[in-house]
Amino acid sequence: MRGGRIFGIGMALLLAARPAVAQDILYSDDATRACLTAAQDSVAQEACIGASANACMSANDLGGTTMGMGGCLDREYQYWDGLLNAYYQTAIARAKKMDAEVRAYTPEAAVAEQTLREMQRAWIPYRDAACDFERAQWGGGTGGGPAAVGCLMRMTGEQALSLGRFGYGQ
Amino acid sequence: MAAALLLAAAPVSAQDMVYSDAGTLACLAAAASTSAKAECAGVSALACMEDSPGGTSTMGNVECLDSEVTFWDDILAGLRAQAMEKARATDEAARTDGLGQSFMVETLTGLETAWQGYSDARCAFERAQYRDGTGGGPAELRCVLRTMGEHAAYLQDMWISQ
Numbered sequence: 368m369r370g371g372r373i374f375g376i377g378m379a380l381l382l383a384a385r386p387a388v389a390q391d392i393l394y395s396d397d398a399t400r401a402c403l404t405a406a407q408d409s410v411a412q413e414a415c416i417g418a419s420a421n422a423c424m425s426a427n428d429l430g431g432t433t434m435g436m437g438g439c440l441d442r443e444y445q446y447w448d449g450l451l452n453a454y455y456q457t458a459i460a461r462a463k464k465m466d467a468e469v470r471a472y473t474p475e476a477a478v479a480e481q482t483l484r485e486m487q488r489a490w491i492p493y494r495d496a497a498c499d500f501e502r503a504q505w506g507g508g509t510g511g512g513p514a515a516v517g518c519l520m521r522m523t524g525e526q527a528l529s530l531g532r533f534g535y536g537q
Numbered sequence: 538m539a540a541a542l543l544l545a546a547a548p549v550s551a552q553d554m555v556y557s558d559a560g561t562l563a564c565l566a567a568a569a570s571t572s573a574k575a576e577c578a579g580v581s582a583l584a585c586m587e588d589s590p591g592g593t594s595t596m597g598n599v600e601c602l603d604s605e606v607t608f609w610d611d612i613l614a615g616l617r618a619q620a621m622e623k624a625r626a627t628d629e630a631a632r633t634d635g636l637g638q639s640f641m642v643e644t645l646t647g648l649e650t651a652w653q654g655y656s657d658a659r660c661a662f663e664r665a666q667y668r669d670g671t672g673g674g675p676a677e678l679r680c681v682l683r684t685m686g687e688h689a690a691y692l693q694d695m696w697i698s699q
Contacts, residue, residue, distance in 0.1 A: 410572060465668065476665075477668075478665045481665075482658070482664075486662040492651045493654065495651070496644070496648040496650070499648075500648045503643075503644040
């Protein structure tokens with residue numbers, strides 16, 4: 368038991384140093400994508416966050432271990448991070464359009480793009496602080512890694528969906 | 538018609554407001570999940586808008602939303618005090634037991650500062666979407682309520698009750 372735990376820590380460190388190992392994990396974005404397609408509202412959409420990571424944990428023998436959990440969560444985090452970047456571009460485009468419409472008669476009110484950029488800039492330290500806080504709850508324990516990655520996945524997913532709702536005018 | 542215009546233009550005085558925290562409190566008592574708790578922010582303000590004379594005007598909206606912001610200010614202050622107390626106790630216990638360093642006070646303090654910055658920026662963006670129209674004020678306050686509700690539910694479920 369003790370040996371297993373030490374092995375786990377060693378492997379977790381190795382994994383952190385060599386991200387290529389994560390490719391050995393069976394993972395697919397399918398569960399999250401399918402969930403989003405079926406979701407009727409924003410609450411249902413947010414409930415999709417973690418669906419692929421959960422499926423990954425069930426599908427892999429390593430899924431129940433700290434290392435496997437971290438790998439699965441990290442893969443879904445990457446999915447949401449990609450979506451966030453895409454939705455942010457859509458949101459910026461809509462904000463620019465809104466600003467263009469008002470600039471002619473109330474130039475001082477054309478601040479949608481500026482405040483959107485400021486919001487996204489403020490979100491990054493908020494995300495980092497929340498995930499540091501959640502990691503700290505594990506003390507120095509190995510659960511801190513998956514907790515922090517799970518936090519990154521959740522917060523990135525929430526922010527991506529929020530930006531997407533604005534970007535697509537919902 | 539003239540009376541309606543007069544009514545719309547007249548500021549709603551605080552005495553006219555029919556506001557009670559009861560709706561939000563009942564919602565919180567019934568909420569089973571973190572997201573359900575967060576959704577309770579705004580329930581009392583909405584009831585106030587419906588029940589108060591002039592509550593649906595921009596001024597009325599602002600009065601009602603302001604009243605519920607005061608309620609959440611108190612809720613958050615109480616939760617922050619509980620959260621910080623638990624953080625102190627956790628750090629102290631780790632020191633006493635020799636379990637290594639614990640950073641709960643430090644990370645909680647960092648979180649509160651970063652949350653405030655994000656909340657302010659998010660709600661300024663919500664306001665900006667109204668292009669300086671009269672809806673911007675209520676929109677910003679609705680956003681403030683929502684972020685407060687979300688953060689209160691987070692502190693409760695992700696730390697205090699853990």
